[in-house]
Amino acid sequence: MRTRIALVLAVLVSIIALSACGATGDDTLKVAILAPLSGDVRTFGESTRDGALLAIEEWNEAGGVLGKQIEVIIEDSQCNAEAAVSAANKVIDQDGVKFILGEVCSSASIPVSEIATAKNVLQMSPTSTNPSVTVNEDGTTKPTIFRACFIDPFQGAVAAAFARDNLDAQTAAVLLDQGNDYVRGLAEVFIAEFQAVGGQVVVQEAYTGDDQDFSAILTKVRDANPDVLYLPDYYSTVNLIASQAKERGIEAAMLGGDGWDSAELDRSVVEGGYYTNHFSPDDTRAVVQDFVSKYEARYGSTPDALAALAYDAANILFQSMVNADSTEVDQVASAIASGTFPVVSGEISYDSQHNPVKAAVVLKVEGGEIIYTDTVAP
Numbered sequence: 346m347r348t349r350i351a352l353v354l355a356v357l358v359s360i361i362a363l364s365a366c367g368a369t370g371d372d373t374l375k376v377a378i379l380a381p382l383s384g385d386v387r388t389f390g391e392s393t394r395d396g397a398l399l400a401i402e403e404w405n406e407a408g409g410v411l412g413k414q415i416e417v418i419i420e421d422s423q424c425n426a427e428a429a430v431s432a433a434n435k436v437i438d439q440d441g442v443k444f445i446l447g448e449v450c451s452s453a454s455i456p457v458s459e460i461a462t463a464k465n466v467l468q469m470s471p472t473s474t475n476p477s478v479t480v481n482e483d484g485t486t487k488p489t490i491f492r493a494c495f496i497d498p499f500q501g502a503v504a505a506a507f508a509r510d511n512l513d514a515q516t517a518a519v520l521l522d523q524g525n526d527y528v529r530g531l532a533e534v535f536i537a538e539f540q541a542v543g544g545q546v547v548v549q550e551a552y553t554g555d556d557q558d559f560s561a562i563l564t565k566v567r568d569a570n571p572d573v574l575y576l577p578d579y580y581s582t583v584n585l586i587a588s589q590a591k592e593r594g595i596e597a598a599m600l601g602g603d604g605w606d607s608a609e610l611d612r613s614v615v616e617g618g619y620y621t622n623h624f625s626p627d628d629t630r631a632v633v634q635d636f637v638s639k640y641e642a643r644y645g646s647t648p649d650a651l652a653a654l655a656y657d658a659a660n661i662l663f664q665s666m667v668n669a670d671s672t673e674v675d676q677v678a679s680a681i682a683s684g685t686f687p688v689v690s691g692e693i694s695y696d697s698q699h700n701p702v703k704a705a706v707v708l709k710v711e712g713g714e715i716i717y718t719d720t721v722a723p
């Protein structure tokens with residue numbers, strides 16, 4: 346239902362954009378949304394699309410950006426490198442897009458960033474937290490690539506410190522998908538940081554994205570009996586691993602990252618667990634409550650972090666065009682790099698690697714509810 350409403354809205358936004366200007370010429374500002382709208386992490390894409398569309402509708406209703414109506418092109422880039430690359434090439438080469446919001450997943454955003462860099466297109470990923478999205482292997486910053494979220498070296502350190510200080514954990518087990526840039530990166534940071542604050546990693550085991558049966562590695566976890574079990578994967582995989590961990594009687598407190606953030610996280614199997622995230626709808630700041638009520642009025646559901654970050658990403662992009670008084674990619678990029686943006690997920694300014702500096706929240710799964718627990722500033 347929510348999907349259908351959002352699709353209808355997407356079409357309406359495009360029609361409004363078209364009819365306001367008569368044609369898709371220079372009078373419209375084309376923006377692509379690349380997000381997974383099918384498959385295992387479909388809710389990531391739906392929230393991202395809905396958050397971005399809410400911002401786009403607000404700008405269009407207020408007269409557009411520098412007098413231009415925004416025309417949206419939405420592609421299902423599936424949270425995977427191959428589909429995201431073809432979606433990026435399609436929107437750039439066929440649709441003439443110069444501005445991309447997306448992808449959601451780091452493994453998809455990294456290859457898109459290479460295409461966008463080569464073609465001088467501006468990419469703003471709302472949610473991809475792996476450092477390599479905005480930074481080249483030689484450490485230089487990709488000039489036209491930005492994100493609206495914090496990065497995993499921060500998120501992983503917050504989780505490690507929380508495990509030590511708040512859960513009093515001495516030992517941890519870490520399970521990771523080596524083939525997923527986000528999962529691997531976040532696991533590596535957690536391991537290094539947990540050891541740096543005096544913890545011991547007693548199990549560290551890899552699986553692949555296709556695995557369904559985790560009994561072999563979960564037996565090792567059970568035998569080691571760690572205080573915490575770190576599962577830095579997306580909700581669909583976490584649901585599988587956590588339910589099999591429960592079946593084996595593993596009692597370690599489960600810990601995760603932003604990838605847990607979904608209405609389809611199985612709260613019963615991660616009961617008592619914690620995860621780091623970008624946003625809590627319980628945050629009392631006016632900008633948050635204003636966004637939450639607008640989103641609920643529009644879609645009939647509470648926004649998650651992906652919706653909030655997509656709303657922020659779109660607003661940062663359009664506000665920067667206004668600040669630059671231009672829709673030229675290079676000028677908009679400098680306005681983002683030098684600006685300050687009081688958006689929903691925090692008051693953002695950018696560091697030299699095009700990463701926003703802002704706080705993380707820690708959420709707890711308790712009694713089937715998601716409870717705000719803590720805010721950690723960088």
Ligand code: PHE
Pocket residue numbers: 389449450451452472473474475527603604605606650651
């Ligand atoms: N941070 C994840 C990645 O980089 C994406 C994500 C963000 C998923 C926020 C859920 C919530 O792949």
